Amino acid sequence: MDNSLSLSIFVIEVDLKPVLAFAAKKNSDATIIFQDERIRAKLRTVRYGGKLLYDDLAILRLRLAHPEERAIYYGKARSMETALRMVYLLEVDEIDEANTADEP
Numbered sequence: 001m002d003n004s005l006s007l008s009i010f011v012i013e014v015d016l017k018p019v020l021a022f023a024a025k026k027n028s029d030a031t032i033i034f035q036d037e038r039i040r041a042k043l044r045t046v047r048y049g050g051k052l053l054y055d056d057l058a059i060l061r062l063r064l065a066h067p068e069e070r071a072i073y074y075g076k077a078r079s080m081e082t083a084l085r086m087v088y089l090l091e092v093d094e095i096d097e098a099n100t101a102d103e104p
Helices: 027-035 037-043 067-077
Strands: 008-014 017-024 046-048 060-064 086-088
Touching: 008 027, 008 037, 008 067, 017 027, 017 037, 017 067, 027 037, 027 060, 067 086
Parallel strands: none
Antiparallel strands: 008 017, 008 060, 017 086
């Protein structure tokens, strides 16, 4: 019998907007990713609706993905070659690549 855990899809929300989806085996693994300062730094470079998506006043939250968010994740993640696949759930205006070294 296979005792390995299947992947769950988690979502990072910014001010109640679902922004990023990623896969993790355990909630504790997802929490570690969520708390990684590199993810927060990346979110600070993203514009949505003409404004920065995440600033010092924004509230971040981690939760399990809804079915439609899982579908978006799986649809976009298939073409990615990185180990940690992070998928934007909304169409961002721009990402300031000059201030980031790693893509989520």
